Amino acid sequence: MEVEVAAVSPELSPEEERLLIRDITIAAEAHSKEGDNFFLIAQRWWQHWVDYVTQEAVSTANNGLSSYGSYHHESVSSTSRRPAAIDNSDLIDDVVSEVSNVEIELHETLVEGRDYILLPQQVWEKLYGWYGGGPTLPRKAINTGLSQTDLAIEVYPLRLQLLLMPKGERAVVRISKKETVSELHKKACEVFDLILDQICIWDYYGQQKHALMDNMEQTLDDANIQMDQHILVEVLSDGNGSLDGGCMSSIQENGCNEKDSLSIIVEPSRSSLSIAENFSTNNCASRSCSSEFSQSQYLTSPSSELDNNLHITHSITTRGTPVGLTGLLNLGNTCFMNSAVQCLVHTPEFARYFREDYRQEINWQNPLGMVGELALAFGELLRKLWAPGRTPISPRPFKSKLARFAPQFSGYSQHDSQELLAFLLDGLHEDLNRVKHKPYIRTNDADGRSDEEVADEYWANHIARNDSIIVDVCQGQYKSTLVCPVCGKVSVTFDPFMYLSLPLQSTSSRTVTVMVFNIDGSTLPTPCTVSVPKQGRCRDLIQALSSACSIKNGEKILLAEIRGHFIHHFLEDPSVLLSTIKDDDHIVAYRVQTLGLDSTYIQFVHRREEMEPGNNSSSTVWKPYGTPLITPITCDQTVTGTDIHMMVRTLLAPLVQHEGHQSLTLRNSSTNEENDSRDTDSDSETTTSPVMHLQLLDENDECIDLSEEENPINLASLASPIIVFINWSKKDLKRFDIHHLENIPELFKYAPAPKRTRGEPLSLYACLDAFLREEPLVPEDMWYCPRCKEQRQASKKLDLWRLPEVLVIHLKRFSFSRSTKHKLETFINFPIHDLDLTNYVANKKSPQCQIYQLYALINHYGSMASGHYTSHIKLLDENRWYNFDDSHISPINEDEVKSVAAYVLFYRRIKVEDAAISNGALSCANPTHSFSRR
Secondary structure, rough: OOOOOOOOOOOOOOOHHHHHHHHHHHHHOOOOOOOOEEEEEEEHHHHHHHHHHOOOOHHOOOOOOOOOOOOOOOOOOOOOOOOEEEOOOOOOOOOOEOOOOOOOOOOOOOEEOOOOOEHHHHHHHHHHHHOOOOOOOOOEEEEOOOOOEEEEOOOOEEEEEEEEEEEEEEEEEEEEOOOOOHHHHHHHHHHHHHHHHEEEEEOOOOHHOOEEEEOOEEEEEOOOHHHOEEEEOOOOOOOOOOOHHHHHHHHHHHHOOHHHHOOOOOOOOOOHHHHOOOOOHHHHHHHHHEEEHHHHHHHOHHHHHHHHHHHHEEEOOOOOOOOOOOOEOOOOOOOHHHHHHHHHHOOHHHHHHHHHOOOHOOOOOOOOOOOOHHHHHHHHHHHHOOOOOOOOEEOOHHHHHHHOOOOOOOOOOOHHHHHHHHHHHHHHHHHOOOOOOOOOOOOOOOOOOOOHHHHHHHHHHHHHOOOOOOHHHOOOEEEEEEEEOOOOOOEEEEEEEEEEEOOOOOOOOEEEEEEEEEEEOOOEEEEEEEEEEOEEEEHHHHHHHHOOOOOOOEEEEEEEEEOOOEEEEOOOOOOOOOHOOOOOOOOEEEEOOOOOEEEEEEEEEEEEEEOOOOOOOOOOEEEOOOOOEEEEOOOOOOOHHHHHHHHHHHHHHHHHHHHHHHHHHHHHHHOOOOOHHHHHHHHOOOOOOOOEEEEEEEOOOEEEEEOOOOOOOOOHOOOEEEEEEEEEEEHHHHHEEOHHOOOOOOOOOOOOHHHHOOOOOOHHHHHHHHHOOEOOOHHHEEEEEEOEEEEEEEEEEEEEEEEEEOOEEEEEEEEEEOOOOEEEOOOOEEOOOOOOOOOEEEOOOOOOOEEEEEEEEEEEEOOOOOOOOEEEEOOOOOOOEEEHHHHHHHHHEHHHHHOEEEEEEEEEEOOOHHHHHOOOOOOOOOOOOOOOOO
């Protein structure tokens, strides 16, 4: 990959650069339109440039820069140096691209704001003119909505797998999802050297024909073409457009023509589940079609007579066909909506209700509702998601209705899934409220009556005005007690709730595990787990590791990122934000001596013999593996082959197997009869020590064998870094315990509790205790005491009085202040089975069982700015958990359900017999339960 070097214009001062880029940015963003070019630039380089230009004007650093994710740094060095050439290599996938029309492929897991920044073309051209570098990574702005202002940058255009039949040739192309089917035809012709009237193209998702792509004006997005799916390109028999046997065969394969296939309810699978979990697409839907026509009859029949020449009978069998495994397409940052909708759709009470005739309960006149439109849109979407087949559904009609009644969810920005869920439950309740005319009801004081009587009166009053399937299933009742701190007046009310929002313990730190290598050969590589500030920098990680490893004077910790078993680069800039290090990056630490500026490092890369791929013979090749080791040297140091062999022996000394070490000791020892002098003993030790096969990579990238000889090696002539390969023979692999070089821990944030938590996790019960704890009201929420006739800062105590059939629990991970937004990444240990709330219900006379089972949850991954939502859902009929990630659905094990990403939990009350089975120690009084209160 070559990087061009642009002509550098006369240097401006940092402040001049900052002001010029600010002005260009404001002008460019004000006139952005569809089709404009934007350019990716590595976040690391951008941050370096921001530090450089803000060192003289910290107070105005965010002016005009924040739109690209820049931050006001807590401490900006007054000596920030001018950045070197733009370096986007962190963004590039090193694997050779197989895409026919794209030279450079990006890593597939890049996140905007963390890995890269998007710059308007004018800004990129200015920076490129000043600094040069690259590579240049342009991307188009596309329209993602109905409005011309709904723009998004298509960082990852569609990657499509083209299959040419009958030749069997394959190709991979990149194309925008907003391009037309006609453009895809043109690209296919370019790749396979065909002409347009020679081919027909099929949507070949899952390697099954779905639709003939003959609507040339339709966009690929509207045609529901997915990333990495197959496209079948079939060659016609002649140039006049008549079909050959290949295009005809699809009709014979499916047993029906395209027109007929539209009426078939059972659709072929388009979920990744069919591949990942051994579900074949033919098993997803049992469909039998028989046809009574021959190919010759079809080819000679006019199209208008086609239906008359087809005598097709359909026998559709859905027994054993999995339903409820249909994904939702992501329309652009709509994962927040998809995850919430899937959890509601898979609530059994709602699934049953909306698949029956619910229209008779729609309240068309409710001024607080959406005249039934939201309920109808949700019901229609639910029915599609529960239809047989697994073709992903576009939620565009539902989102349009949602945006109409809730403008805060319009557009294609990321939103809070819990906020959407709250609006959706409330909106569906008002649309389906059975009460057409709400009566006015006056609340009576308790006047010494029992809590049970007062609570029932409050609930009856609530139901008289609010009566819907949502209330039946999701609403419970609090007991709220206020006590005046002056006169002791006690006020008790019983209020309804739709969900519980539980507080979490805040954490401002992040746990990181790094493997530490001691280059003096004194100790084995050791994993070191430290706590660093969540918003910290590399200096914080270095300081924490230095303290944990008891670094001495004259020593230091050197961090390095490992890619492909080589050192990609050293993290020597202490100001680099830790947030720019991805969770799956391989970071190691070397404990080294502090050296002068004229020093460098020899990088020892491990290699072992592997069978050469694609070769039927038994030939082998040397392949890198494990973690490289380093040894410092000065640039003018004279080094011989013997010196390098001694360096390797020192580095590998801790890895010597015990038995091997003993045999080597015995072999190197000598008897008095064999050795008469210390010199002889020394010579024997040198000659019998194991000699590794070492090769030096010279300036021509050729490997030179390094023997133990005293001839000096001219290191100054070698390009940096200096690389020496350690070629491990099978015999050498037996002598050393090399698993220490292979198992490098990943930096992590999200994982199941047993693997990625440190210390005692916070239990859901502890969160519930904190929520129900008595505490004074905040000054902004004072209570008017009817006895004192004044505003008082009363104490407030909440109790659970009546629990719903479906209990929704919101974990308050997001915290807000006037100046900051913060996500709490505390792991919550929540029960999957037997959430027992019996002791939390203040109404001890309640006959209902208070034991719940988890059946769904919403997850949130990442930060508030660049997060992603998914849902875990249990299909109760199958008793199996699935991960719903937009259009992708895959089965998961129950132990994967718990993670630090859990955000909203959905629990369902279990029946008495189920409770007795799941936990024999628990008992409930009421033998039967219905989801409806009536």
